[in-house]
Amino acid sequence: MSDVHLSVNQLAKSYPGAQAPAVDDVSLHVPRGEMLALLGPSGCGKTTLLRMIAGLIAPTSGSIQLNGRDISAIPVHQRNMGMVFQAYALFPHLSVAQNIAFGLEMRGIKRAERAKRVQQALALVKLEGLGDRRVSQLSGGQQQRAAIARSLVIEPELLLFDEPLSNLDAKLRDEMRDEIRDLQRRTGITALFVTHDQDEALSMADRIAVMSQGKLEQIGTPDAIFDQPETEFVARFIGNGNFFDATVLQPHRVHIEGLGQLHLADALTPGTRVRLLIRPHRLRCVPSGSPLPLNAFSGRVTQRVYRGQHHTLGVQVGPHYLLADLPTQAGSTPAQGDSLMLTVAPADITSVGRHTP
Template identity: 65%
Template sequence: MSDFHVGVSGLVKVYPGATAPAVDNVTFSLPRGEMLALLGPSGCGKTTILRMIAGLVDPTAGEIVLNGRSIAAIPVHKRNIGMVFQAYALFPHMSIAENIAFGLEMRGVDRSERDQRVRRALDLVKLSGLGERRVSQLSGGQQQRAAIARSLVIDPELLLFDEPLSNLDAKLRDEMRDEIRDIQARTGVTAIFVTHDQEEALSMADRLVVMSNGKVEQIGTPGDIFDRPATGFVARFIGSGNFFPARVSDKPGLLEVQGLGRLKASQPLPASGLAEILIRPHRLTLATAAADNHFTGTVEHIVYRGQVQSMTVRCGEQRLQADLFTHAGQLPQIGDRVSLAVAAEDITLIGKADL
């Protein structure tokens, strides 16, 4: 892992009395200046990994490397790691400037330099002129910016975020998601954040580590994870999807799916046997009977979502979801017969079918 700024190797955490590891042989690495998301459902071990990197939890086994050296034996206050907590952890009796300066004061930085660095940090997070305010006088988004400034002002080797947006309302979450990504890109700080929100992870991270039950399911870019899920868990956890058991046809490149007929896939297929395929709802389009990979069904249910109309379509014994953009002309209604098509490259093979 010497080519990477931060990495963990064979990381394990077993809590006393537990029947299974909270973190089970996790390995990943991250180049300098990139942002990585630890993504997974509650209890999958992602926060435990973050806390082990920070030094707040001792690993049972494994190695943590930062900037070419092992930090497992280095105490938390000497790791030069900034951490932004879910609840911000700002001191309510201090001003925002005093909160930001706290870490510098603990490091013995003199007053003049502290003031300069605090001003730069306030500018960076768009809180200029608000340094003398109390925590209670700031909005949730401003408090989040102050927490980020406090972590950045120490010039950390690594910045850690623990569910940084979970306490914000939906609109503010979207705004802060872009803000955090912008701040990270402008500073060039290497960052890792924990989230259970797939949209958050896909839009913010350079690469993702998807986890389940303490283990790594897949590591990759957002595009890799969404378009080429390596396991059934990843395919179902990331985005929505239509999953079908399919039989490999005796004709090369074709899959036989009950209710949908023969579909051509561009992905290499096994020579024979059963497989499970994934078709994302937004990859389906209205089609004519002449289109490749087309099938016909009846619209049973419609949900209007503003930009998208989600339809449930019955094709024989199969039900599938199709998401159509609402500007695409006259859209089908409940009871209509529709022909749908999917491109060969949008059929994803995710493993053997569980039949």
């Protein structure tokens, strides 16, 4: 990979008395200017990994390189990294400008230069004119911007976010996602973003590293993680899914007990057993009287949940209970108890990793 900025090599962290490592042999490489999301459930090791990169936790084994230089044993205050915490960690007794200037003051930057860089940072995060205010006078979103400005003003090598949006309400969280992403792109800074929220990861990151039980399950672009998950864990954690055990009859054709034969775009090995994924939004309803398309099967609606732009239907198809997300259209969404015909395109059926004889 060209212009690798950060390299994590076989990094591990074990705590005395723990049954398993908190981080287990994780390797990843982050190009300069990339926003990488570390995504996974609570306790998966993502925050421990971030804190080892920051220097707040010493690794048990492995190495961390920044710009080709091994920083594994370098103290946190010498790594030149900015970190934005979930609780902001702003000093309530200082003004916004004083909070932002704190890191510069600790680095011995002269007063005039500090003032200039603080004003630039305030403008960067759209807090012009609010430097003299107390932290308590700012909204949640403004406090988050101040925390980001404090991290950026020191001109860090890396910007690290640890669940920074968790304390915001839903609407403000969406706004701050866009602002943080725009800010990262404008500055070109390399950033790592820890989150358990799949929507944050999908909407903000250039790539996503999905973690489970201390291990790296998969790393890739948001669309690759969502559309081509390599494991069932990744498939279940990123969005909803319908899962099936199938027997491969021909390279592009499988049989699913109770559902029949389906055609796939990907070529699989005949005679093997595979695990298949169909996302609910990939299912389509076949209008009554239309010619039957490829991969059509009938079922009965057992549940209907209104979600604004779409309905989520629970559909019983033989022994299988499927979720289908159908667009909300006046008078066209099947009601509970209705029979319907569903179809899925061959390209929208994904194998999630199990291939056994």
